[in-house]
Amino acid sequence: xxxxxxxxxxxxxxxGIDAIASHFVSVSNIDDLKAILxxxxxxxxxILGGGSNMLITKDINAxxxxxxxxxxxxxxxNDDFVTVKANAGENWHEFVLWCLKHDFxxxxxxxxxxxxxxxxxxxxxxxxxxxxxxxxxxxxxLDLNSKKIKSxxxxxxxxxxxxxxxxxxxxxxxxxxxxxxKLTKRNHKLNINYGTIxxxxxxxxxxxxxxxxxSKAVITIRESKLPNPKVIGNSGSFFKNPVxxxxxxxxxxxxxxxxxxxxxxxxxVKVPAGWLIEKAGFKGKRFGNYxxxxxxxxxxxxxxxxxxxxxxxxxxxxxxxxxQIFNITIEAEVNIL
Numbered sequence: 001x002x003x004x005x006x007x008x009x010x011x012x013x014x015x016g017i018d019a020i021a022s023h024f025v026s027v028s029n030i031d032d033l034k035a036i037l038x039x040x041x042x043x044x045x046x047i048l049g050g051g052s053n054m055l056i057t058k059d060i061n062a063x064x065x066x067x068x069x070x071x072x073x074x075x076x077x078n079d080d081f082v083t084v085k086a087n088a089g090e091n092w093h094e095f096v097l098w099c100l101k102h103d104f105x106x107x108x109x110x111x112x113x114x115x116x117x118x119x120x121x122x123x124x125x126x127x128x129x130x131x132x133x134x135x136x137x138x139x140x141x142l143d144l145n146s147k148k149i150k151s152x153x154x155x156x157x158x159x160x161x162x163x164x165x166x167x168x169x170x171x172x173x174x175x176x177x178x179x180x181x182k183l184t185k186r187n188h189k190l191n192i193n194y195g196t197i198x199x200x201x202x203x204x205x206x207x208x209x210x211x212x213x214x215s216k217a218v219i220t221i222r223e224s225k226l227p228n229p230k231v232i233g234n235s236g237s238f239f240k241n242p243v244x245x246x247x248x249x250x251x252x253x254x255x256x257x258x259x260x261x262x263x264x265x266x267x268x269v270k271v272p273a274g275w276l277i278e279k280a281g282f283k284g285k286r287f288g289n290y291x292x293x294x295x296x297x298x299x300x301x302x303x304x305x306x307x308x309x310x311x312x313x314x315x316x317x318x319x320x321x322x323x324q325i326f327n328i329t330i331e332a333e334v335n336i337l
Contacts, residue, residue, distance in 0.1 A: 001025060001032050003042075003063070012066065013051035014114050016233030017308045021046070021064040028068045028089070030177060034147050036065055047175050049088065052115030053123055053235060054335045057308035067118055069177055072098055080187065083137060085180045088118025092125070100212050105188035106135040106181065108215040109197075112222045114229055114236055118176045121152075122166040123333075124159045128218055129194030133159040135181045141166075141174030149177065162240055162333055190214060196221055225296045233302030234293065238315060239273040239330045252326060273322075273330045274298040280321045290314060312336060 007024035010016055023042060027033045037045065044062035069087040072095065076083045082104055086095050096111050109130035119125075121139045125132050138153045158165040166174065188211050192198045200217040201209050209217075227234050249269050253259050256279070261269040277283065277297035284294035290306035291314070293299040300311055315332060322330050 001027065001036070007064070009048075009051070009056060009060070009064065012048055012064075013054060013056055014229035014233065015055055015235050015308070015311065016229070016302050017056045017311075018305065019056040019308065020059040022059070022061045023063040024066065025063065026066040026068045028070065030069070030142070030149070033065070033067070033069075033142060033175065033177075036063070037142075037144065037147060039063070049119040050091065050114065050116030052229075053119060053333070054337055055235065055308050055311055056337050057312050058337070060337075067116070067175060067177075069118070075180060077185065080185055082183050082185050083180060084183060085178055086117045087178045088116060088176050090117045091115075092117055092120060096215065099183060100215055103211070104183040104185065105190075105211040106130075106183040107132075108211040109191055109194070109218055111215040111218045117179050121157060121159075121164055121176060121179055123162055124157075124164050126162070127222075128197055129191045131159070133157070135183055137180040137182050139176050139179045141176045144173055144175065150174065161243075192217075226299060227293055227295075227301060232293075233306075234299050235334045237273075237298040237333055238300045239277070239298055239318075240333045241270050241273045242276075242328050242330050243268050243270050244328060245269075248327075256326075271328070276322045276326055276328060276330065277318055280318065280325055282318055282321070287314060292318075308337075 004024045007021045008018055009021050010018045025036055027036055042063035046060050046062045046064045048064050048066045067088050069089040071087040072090060073085050074082060075085050092115050093112050095117055096107050099107060109128040110125060113125055113127055120132050133154060136154050138151050140149050140151050143150055190209060192201060192209060192214060197214060197217050200220055201213060206213050243264050246267055246269055249261055259271060260275055261271050264270050274297040282292045283297035285292050289304040290302050290310045293301050300314060319330055322328060
């Protein structure tokens with residue numbers, strides 16, 4: 001374990017922003033993590049996971065602690081279910097593939113989501129009709145004050161749409177060190193009715209899909225719509241899909257008859273932020289080294305050496321324009337630093 005100075009964070013964030021950390025250390029076990037957090041020579045510490053859900057807008061004058069805790073283990077199992085624990089530093093997609101290799105079902109729809117396991121509960125990540133909370137059992141987090149490990153069950157996490165206690169009242173108070181899931185071993189509950197999964201399966205001639213088939217379909221769909229962060233810097237969906245009143249929606253479709261919606265309750269509907277952004281004229285729009293992806297308007301991209309400030313200013317312009325046209329506020333899904 002070595003503390004380095006003046007390290008570029010470009011390899012550690014999927015936007016590829018070349019911000020500088022004044023000090024940097026990568027931690028691979030809990031004891032080292034506790035020791036680092038107790039260091040008084042570095043009063044300011046910044047916790048970094050997979051770097052997939054963040055936009056860095058400035059250099060970080062602090063000790064950046066990179067969470068690199070590895071390991072996947074089976075906690076318990078019976079004929080129908082298995083409980084699997086994954087440490088925070090495991091890449092999310094690699095974890096999904098590990099589960100599929102063992103024929104463990106429940107998270108296949110979330111294939112190819114960028115980032116690490118440790119940040120998955122913070123965001124309550126989700127895709128194609130499935131959310132983390134659907135298979136979540138518990139997570140462990142290191143309390144930054146007491147330096148003790150605390151366990152959070154599903155109820156304690158207060159999961160919401162792309163939200164959790166770790167983004168609200170417990171924000172910045174814990175480092176998630178592991179996450180435990182309950183997955184199926186047989187009689188898998190297949191979810192193929194969201195998005196174009198069923199269409200993709202049909203094109204491949206698959207009538208009785210396995211969880212592996214669903215994962216491959218999701219990967220194909222995501223790769224056709226979303227840029228690979230290793231090629232073009234991005235953080236996936238930049239904005240949340242807004243939830244509006246049904247009354248507002250009914251009023252909007254008078255002028256925008258093709259506005260899609262998904263029911264949330266008897267009085268609320270969710271509308272696609274990507275549709276709003278595309279209609280506002282931003283899809284595929286480029287501003288030098290940055291812009292909006294040409295296949296998915298939800299994705300802001302860094303084509304080269306754009307700064308975090310460039311991306312942030314673009315996001316604000318999009319928000320302002322959507323507000324002016326539709327009277328709908330769209331919120332950023334990524335964390336702005």
